[in-house]
Amino acid sequence: MKKLFALFLIVALMLCMVPAAFAADDEITLDVIICQYGPNTNDWFLGKGMDGSNFVEKFEAANPGIKLNLDVVSWNDVYTEVDTRIANDNAPDILNIDVFANYANEGLLMPVKDYCPEDLFGDFFPSFIDQSVIDDTVWAVPDLASARALFYNVDIFDEIGEEVPTTWAELQDVSQAILDYYDGEIYPWGIDMTTDEGQAAFAYYTWGNGGGFVDENGDWAVNSAENVEAIEYAISLVNDGYTNPNPATQTRYDLQDMFAAGKLAMVIAPNQLPTYVADKGGEINMATAGLPANEGKTSSSVGVMDRVMAFKDDSAPDQAARNEAIGKFLKFFYDPENYVGWVSMEGFLPAVNSAVEALVAADPTFEAWLDVLGGCQFYPAAKAEWDQVKQGVIAAEQNALTGADVQAELDALQAELTK
Amino acid sequence: MNTGLNRTKWEPYVWLLPSILLIAIFVIFPILIVFKLSFSEISKAGVIGGFVGFDNYVEAVRLPAFKTVMLNTLWWVLSVVILSTVLGFIIALVLNQQFHGRKIARSILVFPWATSLVIQASVWNYIIKAEYGNLNNVLLNLGIIQQAINWRSSYQIEFVWECWVGIFVTVPFVTFCVLSGLQSIDGSLYEAATMDGAGFWSKLRNITLPMVRPSLTVSTVLNIIYVFNSFPIVYTMTKGAPAHKTDTMITYLYMLSFYERRKGPATALSVIGFLILCICAGIYMVSVMRKEEEL
Numbered sequence: 001m002k003k004l005f006a007l008f009l010i011v012a013l014m015l016c017m018v019p020a021a022f023a024a025d026d027e028i029t030l031d032v033i034i035c036q037y038g039p040n041t042n043d044w045f046l047g048k049g050m051d052g053s054n055f056v057e058k059f060e061a062a063n064p065g066i067k068l069n070l071d072v073v074s075w076n077d078v079y080t081e082v083d084t085r086i087a088n089d090n091a092p093d094i095l096n097i098d099v100f101a102n103y104a105n106e107g108l109l110m111p112v113k114d115y116c117p118e119d120l121f122g123d124f125f126p127s128f129i130d131q132s133v134i135d136d137t138v139w140a141v142p143d144l145a146s147a148r149a150l151f152y153n154v155d156i157f158d159e160i161g162e163e164v165p166t167t168w169a170e171l172q173d174v175s176q177a178i179l180d181y182y183d184g185e186i187y188p189w190g191i192d193m194t195t196d197e198g199q200a201a202f203a204y205y206t207w208g209n210g211g212g213f214v215d216e217n218g219d220w221a222v223n224s225a226e227n228v229e230a231i232e233y234a235i236s237l238v239n240d241g242y243t244n245p246n247p248a249t250q251t252r253y254d255l256q257d258m259f260a261a262g263k264l265a266m267v268i269a270p271n272q273l274p275t276y277v278a279d280k281g282g283e284i285n286m287a288t289a290g291l292p293a294n295e296g297k298t299s300s301s302v303g304v305m306d307r308v309m310a311f312k313d314d315s316a317p318d319q320a321a322r323n324e325a326i327g328k329f330l331k332f333f334y335d336p337e338n339y340v341g342w343v344s345m346e347g348f349l350p351a352v353n354s355a356v357e358a359l360v361a362a363d364p365t366f367e368a369w370l371d372v373l374g375g376c377q378f379y380p381a382a383k384a385e386w387d388q389v390k391q392g393v394i395a396a397e398q399n400a401l402t403g404a405d406v407q408a409e410l411d412a413l414q415a416e417l418t419k
Numbered sequence: 420m421n422t423g424l425n426r427t428k429w430e431p432y433v434w435l436l437p438s439i440l441l442i443a444i445f446v447i448f449p450i451l452i453v454f455k456l457s458f459s460e461i462s463k464a465g466v467i468g469g470f471v472g473f474d475n476y477v478e479a480v481r482l483p484a485f486k487t488v489m490l491n492t493l494w495w496v497l498s499v500v501i502l503s504t505v506l507g508f509i510i511a512l513v514l515n516q517q518f519h520g521r522k523i524a525r526s527i528l529v530f531p532w533a534t535s536l537v538i539q540a541s542v543w544n545y546i547i548k549a550e551y552g553n554l555n556n557v558l559l560n561l562g563i564i565q566q567a568i569n570w571r572s573s574y575q576i577e578f579v580w581e582c583w584v585g586i587f588v589t590v591p592f593v594t595f596c597v598l599s600g601l602q603s604i605d606g607s608l609y610e611a612a613t614m615d616g617a618g619f620w621s622k623l624r625n626i627t628l629p630m631v632r633p634s635l636t637v638s639t640v641l642n643i644i645y646v647f648n649s650f651p652i653v654y655t656m657t658k659g660a661p662a663h664k665t666d667t668m669i670t671y672l673y674m675l676s677f678y679e680r681r682k683g684p685a686t687a688l689s690v691i692g693f694l695i696l697c698i699c700a701g702i703y704m705v706s707v708m709r710k711e712e713e714l
Contacts, residue, residue, distance in 0.1 A: 194660060
């Protein structure tokens with residue numbers, strides 16, 4: 001009886017291996033990691049969120065011979081997940097994330113030209129593609145973008161009879177007027193210098209003063225006179241009581257909550273803010289404006305972009321077939337029939353021209369945001385030291401909030417970057 | 420006869436083998452890997468390179484925030500463990516008395532312990548929010564304050580709040596450990612002491628404390644380990660901000676690894692933390708065992 005059972009087990013195991021052996025010849029499986037942008041991401045890729053079906057089912061039906069092993073991973077876990085997989089020599093074939101420079105610099109990525117069909121490559125906004133270039137090679141393609149603008153509570157401004165500020169001096173005057181009128185019940189200006197997004201605050205103020213992360217040659221210049229002046233100005237807004245009280249721990253979402261509750265008059269936020277406020281049950285009469293800049297300087301909004309990239313896999317038996325499969329994945333994802341639904345569902349801005357027409361037709365406000373996006377500056381994420389700079393400027397801001405000297409903080413960071 | 424003797428020799432080890440194997444795979448092997456990584460070069464993307472000696476340890480110790488983080492960790496562990504032990508002990512004494520609703524009181528005490536730490540920290544975040552926080556709302560409605568107070572006006576105060584949440588979630592564990600010890604004390608000891616004229620403090624010092632010492636030892640050692648390794652409270656409430664001034668070692672090494680992508684120093688720090696814990700637990704256990712032998 002025992003022998004019979006053992007024989008049965010062996011036969012069963014062998015039968016299980018048969019499909020795998022056949023599959024190995026003509027089927028390619030792509031490991032894909034997608035970041036979770038919102039509550040619908042999982043449903044769209046793996047559930048029933050795509051007209052009763054999902055992306056994986058539809059892709060596999062349209063592309064026989066290619067299987068997707070797709071995981072939707074939260075932003076909190078994605079870096080841990082990817083790093084662990086890389087350390088175990090098990091990097092995904094396709095990764096959707098924000099950063100790429102470390103992976104490219106360490107030779108883990110394939111150049112985009114190796115797998116992206118030419119007609120699709122020509123469809124991406126060129127200014128977006130430029131953000132993923134290192135040494136004249138494009139290492140990733142954008143999947144979506146968002147742009148930041150100043151949102152203000154129209155009712156508050158009507159009540160106090162002031163115009164929306166366009167300069168730093170006007171911002172101080174308006175903030176004082178709001179403080180006086182509402183006796184401190186409403187914070188005039190939202191500021192986020194948290195560990196998550198303090199780099200955005202650095203960008204808002206330094207770009208609005210003619211400074212920035214890098215100089216005109218593209219070299220790090222975090223301690224320029226313009227930057228020091230800009231951060232000192234931002235800290236002075238906090239110290240003068242014009243902002244939310246705890247900028248080091250109050251995230252953008254906290255600020256958006258305050259704005260939705262009518263406790264904050266002005267906030268710099270992405271284009272999804274109206275949807276966010278509506279979801280929170282807020283009924284705020286809001287409008288957008290450009291970011292205030294220093295006198296004589298021009299403001300520049302911040303564009304935020306995420307990417308899709310493909311990792312090398314030397315163990316793949318047929319590299320050309322694998323590259324072709326990755327290309328088919330991209331073609332299917334960016335097909336307007338699929339991509340428009342994805343971008344509009346998550347409330348982001350598109351990265352390809354072919355989606356614009358359909359998105360504008362569905363929501364006329366998109367056009368204005370595309371204009372804003374056209375004038376945006378992006379973080380220098382293609383530079384290898386970006387992670388260090390990002391955390392460095394956040395630490396400098398947070399130390400400045402506790403009384404440290406801005407010049408000394410930024411000098412120390414610059415010295416670390418140039419040593 | 421001989422076979423029987425041999426069997427009694429190796430049989431216990433066979434029964435222990437599954438546990439030993441599981442411990443080796445899930446505890447010892449990962450610890451050894453971390454030790455190995457701490458002496459290896461690790462790239463920003465996570466690629467593991469060659470042996471670099473003590474470079475990661477030197478880099479970790481030279482980081483500007485290292486001293487602040489170590490001091491924070493010391494304060495965090497001492498304050499949470501000591502205060503939760505004292506409070507837990509007092510509550511256990513109260514709950515050991517006969518009173519109406521004792522069972523309900525004991526059940527309520529389990530709630531902070533049974534709820535996840537992330538939820539606890541998030542709830543306290545809402546309670547102490549300056550804007551529409553529960554604490555301010557209650558005080559405003561009662562007319563105790565006229566304007567909302569910023570309960571997190573400096574990083575020192577934020578760190579105190581983190582410690583408070585740590586104490587709040589640790590007290591139930593201590594209480595139940597002590598309570599189990601109290602319930603095992605023979606009531607006749609107290610009766611005899613009362614007849615001999617002993618008061619409350621005398622009974623506490625000479626009967627209660629010596630009898631619950633084993634329970635306190637267990638809860639203190641476990642708490643030192645749990646509190647030292649606690650991640651969710653600090654991460655949820657401040658993420659170590661501003662500039663690591665409210666970080667403890669565990670949250671700091673996470674930030675180093677996954678925000679600053681300095682994985683080498685982060686691994687070195689985790690080994691340092693492991694060794695510190697081993698030393699603390701070792702010293703405490705040895706001293707307690709000596710005292711028990713003296714008794």
